[in-house]
Amino acid sequence: MSTPASPNREMLRITDLHAYYGESHILHGIDLRIGRGECATLLGRNGSGRTTTLKSILGLVGRRTGSIMLNGKEIIAEPTHRMARHGIGYVPEERAIFASLSAEENLMLPPQVASGGMSIAEIYEMFPNLAERRSSPGTKLSGGEQQMLAMARVLRTGAKLLLLDEITEGLAPVIVKKLGEVITELKTRGFTIVLVEQNFRFAAPLADRHYVLEHGEIIATISREELPEKMDWLHQTLGV
Amino acid sequence: MEIFGIPSALLGSQLLIGLINGSFYAILSLGLAIIFGLLNIINFAHGAQYMMGAFIAWLALTKFGINYWVALIATPIIVGAFGVFLERTMLRKLYKLDHLYGLLLTFGIALIIEGIFRDQFGISGQSYDVPELLAGGVSLGFMFLPIYRGWIIVAALTVCFGTWFMIEKTKLGAYLRAGTENPQMVQALGINVPLLITFTYGYGVALAAFAGVLAAPVFQVNPLMGSHLIIVVFAVVVIGGMGSIMGSIVTGLGLGLIEGLTKVFYPEASSVIVFVIMVIVLLVRPAGLFGRT
Numbered sequence: 455m456s457t458p459a460s461p462n463r464e465m466l467r468i469t470d471l472h473a474y475y476g477e478s479h480i481l482h483g484i485d486l487r488i489g490r491g492e493c494a495t496l497l498g499r500n501g502s503g504r505t506t507t508l509k510s511i512l513g514l515v516g517r518r519t520g521s522i523m524l525n526g527k528e529i530i531a532e533p534t535h536r537m538a539r540h541g542i543g544y545v546p547e548e549r550a551i552f553a554s555l556s557a558e559e560n561l562m563l564p565p566q567v568a569s570g571g572m573s574i575a576e577i578y579e580m581f582p583n584l585a586e587r588r589s590s591p592g593t594k595l596s597g598g599e600q601q602m603l604a605m606a607r608v609l610r611t612g613a614k615l616l617l618l619d620e621i622t623e624g625l626a627p628v629i630v631k632k633l634g635e636v637i638t639e640l641k642t643r644g645f646t647i648v649l650v651e652q653n654f655r656f657a658a659p660l661a662d663r664h665y666v667l668e669h670g671e672i673i674a675t676i677s678r679e680e681l682p683e684k685m686d687w688l689h690q691t692l693g694v
Numbered sequence: 695m696e697i698f699g700i701p702s703a704l705l706g707s708q709l710l711i712g713l714i715n716g717s718f719y720a721i722l723s724l725g726l727a728i729i730f731g732l733l734n735i736i737n738f739a740h741g742a743q744y745m746m747g748a749f750i751a752w753l754a755l756t757k758f759g760i761n762y763w764v765a766l767i768a769t770p771i772i773v774g775a776f777g778v779f780l781e782r783t784m785l786r787k788l789y790k791l792d793h794l795y796g797l798l799l800t801f802g803i804a805l806i807i808e809g810i811f812r813d814q815f816g817i818s819g820q821s822y823d824v825p826e827l828l829a830g831g832v833s834l835g836f837m838f839l840p841i842y843r844g845w846i847i848v849a850a851l852t853v854c855f856g857t858w859f860m861i862e863k864t865k866l867g868a869y870l871r872a873g874t875e876n877p878q879m880v881q882a883l884g885i886n887v888p889l890l891i892t893f894t895y896g897y898g899v900a901l902a903a904f905a906g907v908l909a910a911p912v913f914q915v916n917p918l919m920g921s922h923l924i925i926v927v928f929a930v931v932v933i934g935g936m937g938s939i940m941g942s943i944v945t946g947l948g949l950g951l952i953e954g955l956t957k958v959f960y961p962e963a964s965s966v967i968v969f970v971i972m973v974i975v976l977l978v979r980p981a982g983l984f985g986r987t
Contacts, residue, residue: 512882538884550879554871563868564883611884 464526465490465615465646466511471520473503473510473670480506482670483520488663490614493637493647495657497692498667504650505547507667508617512537512544524615539567543608547619547650551592551600558588561607568612577606580636598629605636616640619650630656654692666691695836700958706837708954714843714912716950717850718905718923723930723942724854725901728861731874731937732894735785735796740927741920742807743899746773747906748915749811752822762825762911769907770900777899781892789891804921811917819914846908853904854943861939870894874937929972935985945983 466488473481481503488494496504510518513534522530524540538544552560561577561584578585581602587595595603601621608616618637622630630653637660640647651657657664658681666674666688673691676684695702722744729737750769754760760768780803788795824842831840861867873880873887881887906920913919930949934941949968957964975983 514878514882533886533888534878534881535884535886538882544882546879546882550876552872552875554875555868559868562865563872563880563885565885567884607883 463489463491465492465524466648467521467523468507468511469521469523471507471510471522472518473506473515474517475506476516480515480670481510481518484510484667484670484672486665486672486675488615488646488648490646491641491644492662493641493649493660494663494665495649495651495661496665496667497651497654497657497688499692502667503670504667505619506670508544508619508648508650511617512542538564538611538613541568541612541614543611543613543616545601545604545608545616545618545621547623549600549604551595551603553591553593555592556588557584557590557592557595557599557603560592560603561588561610564607564611566611568614570614571612572606572609574610577610580609580639581606598625598632601625601629601633602636605633609640614644615646615648617648617650620652621649622651622653622656634660654688664688698959702836703838705958706834708958709951710837710839710843710954711957712951712954713947714846714950715953716947717847718909718946719927719930719950720854720943720946721850721901721905721908722923722927723934723946724857724939725898725905726927726931727934727937727939727942728857728870728901729895729898730931731939732870732877733781733785733789733796733891734793735788735800736793736928737895737898738797738800738924739780739804739807740800740898740902741922741924742804743773743777743902743920744906744909744923745811745917745920746776746807747903748822748910748913748919749815749820749906749917750903751907751910752820752915755822756820762907766904766907770903773903773906774896774900778892778896780899781895785895786888786891808917808921815917817916817918819916819919822910822915824911842911846912849908850905853901854946857901858939858943926968929968931982933968933972933975933982935982938982938984938986941982941984 464487468484468486471481471484472479484507496507498504506515509515511522518530520530521528524542529537529540552563555563583599584602584606587599592600592603605621621633634656637647649657649661662678664676664681665672666676697705722740726737726740729735747769750772751762751765754765754769755762784799785796788799828842828845831838861870869880869885869890873890877887909919930946931942933949934945949971952971953964953967956967
């Protein structure tokens with residue numbers, strides 16, 4: 455199918471990744487490579503292991519084995535809080551906005567891990583709603599505003615690899631369109647993005663490569679160029 | 695002068711005692727609330743750690759000649775370090791289990807600590823003189839105020855509101871509040887939550903020890919002084935709302951005052967009034983007066 459990222463511009467390489475929740479074996483040997491500045495999607499039906507793949511990268515699952523190389527460095531043995539320090543920004547499916555913090559406190563919570571993060575002014579320019587709601591408690595924001603806040607929170611830190619889980623879920627079309635523009639803008643700024651997405655129409659034009667998961671394994675890798683000829687198969691596999 | 699048929703001196707002195715007890719309730723329940731909020735552990739050793747604070751201050755004075763003011767700073771650090779040791783070696787292993795396991799472990803630790811102190815010092819109380827600077831009293835016109843008792847209230851309020859400020863208004867406090875809600879996500883954002891938990895437990899224990907040093911000159915220093923107080927403090931935490939910072943402070947002080955007033959108007963109920971209120975609060979608002987439902 456598609457050619458993986460060449461080693462010299464490779465940002466993330468996952469090899470034979472297995473993940474477990476208690477006795478349950480969820481991921482059965484995931485292999486994927488993502489180059490610097492690329493946007494890749496993880497596609498699949500519910501329960502196929504897409505979210506678990508993101509959580510495994512961060513060490514948020516019970517146990518994991520295999521290899522996770524970030525910029526050529528093995529990081530699988532490192533604790534979760536070190537992952538952000540390596541430049542990984544995570545936007546979870548449930549957004550995880552903290553109710554006891556104001557919008558701006560939520561935004562300022564993560565420590566800056568590297569230079570090159572977006573300034574507050576740039577963030578408020580990208581998400582003007584957040585500027586207006588900066589003093590509101592985090593969970594009093596609308597779903598769309600919370601999603602923007604969850605994105606903005608990691609953009610400030612200097613993270614270069616963004617793991618975005620179902621960011622369009624439950625949002626109005628106008629917000630989804632805005633998020634699409636944001637992802638496009640982030641790509642032009644050189645961010646590397648791994649996108650777990652149910653909304654294939656949203657993800658298809660943004661991604662350079664699609665990984666299709668089923669039962670905790672990658673069953674296909676499809677590049678942007680291969681996408682038109684694989685559409686029927688994808689529709690059948692994903693039920694979209 | 696009389697108020698509601700009660701001599702003002704009697705009413706004032708009981709209110710003062712209530713406020714002093716309330717100050718201890720507030721510091722101790724604040725420590726418990728912080729620990730429960732982040733660690734999800736009901737720290738039953740809190741009373742023993744309060745007692746350790748009083749005893750270490752007493753030992754420092756009688757064995758080493760270390761004065762009250764040094765003990766007031768050094769003792770919370772020493773007992774807090776002991777708390778860090780407990781968290782690192784024992785409590786850490788229980789975070790993924792039900793609250794009950796933490797409660798049982800800390801209850802066991804409390805019994806061991808109390809047992810050691812009983813063995814070493816017996817149960818007859820030791821006295822600790824009021825520091826010279828705070829000896830004596832002042833007449834307020836309607837009552838006499840011992841300076842040390844006034845100091846307890848000032849010191850307790852300062853520490854309580856200082857802690858509140860740290861939690862509500864600083865970056866460290868934002869980490870604590872966020873960690874209380876969703877520790878996994880806070881870790882994913884790059885914050886070292888295990889270290890935060892260790893610090894939090896150590897700080898909560900240090901607050902108990904601080905209360906212990908404050909208490910040494912007014913109560914008898916004895917191995918059971920913590921276990922007598924801690925049951926009331928747990929009731930205060932339940933009434934305020936488990937994990938609520940402002941709830942602990944306001945409820946602690948408020949219940950101390952209510953207890954004091956009950957001693958004036960209906961003394962027979964003074965030792966149970968806190969528990970009566972706890973039952974009513976549990977029935978009407980189970981999350982506590984300041985807790986999130």
